[in-house]
Amino acid sequence: MNKLLFFTLVLIYSCQTDSIFQKNDCGANLISNPLEDLQWLNNIKTSFEQSSSAVKKKIYQYTYNGNTVFLIDPCVSCPDGLQTVYDCSGNTVCEFGGIAGLNTCPGFSENSTNEILLWEN
Numbered sequence: 001m002n003k004l005l006f007f008t009l010v011l012i013y014s015c016q017t018d019s020i021f022q023k024n025d026c027g028a029n030l031i032s033n034p035l036e037d038l039q040w041l042n043n044i045k046t047s048f049e050q051s052s053s054a055v056k057k058k059i060y061q062y063t064y065n066g067n068t069v070f071l072i073d074p075c076v077s078c079p080d081g082l083q084t085v086y087d088c089s090g091n092t093v094c095e096f097g098g099i100a101g102l103n104t105c106p107g108f109s110e111n112s113t114n115e116i117l118l119w120e121n
Helices: 002-014 039-050
Strands: 058-064 067-073 082-086 092-097 112-120
Touching (some): 039 112
Antiparallel strands (some): 058 067, 058 112, 082 092
16 A cells, blocks of 8 residues: 555656746756756846836747747837747747848747746846
8 A cells, every 4th residue: 555655646746747847958957947047048037137128028938849948038019029049058049020020930839839938027
């Protein structure tokens, strides 16, 4: 009976879906808080927090083409806002929006999964 209880508890705790338990591919270790663990992402968040602009800003985490990525939206609902998608190292993966209507993220909406809102003002 004790073994059954033990295995039941292990199964329950191993099925956590809370975002802090979701493994991402940002290195060998589990990154439970990308906003703190990834310095470049922390720098973006800090600059957003220190901005005197009232413009709504958001930082999301997604899985895109099998990789963990971060979408930075510095001007939510701005018709000319440029959204940038970064990999775990802070390299630009693709961008969309802006005055020119740039879209180097074809199919991002259809191919991105596991959306997690990491930060918003």
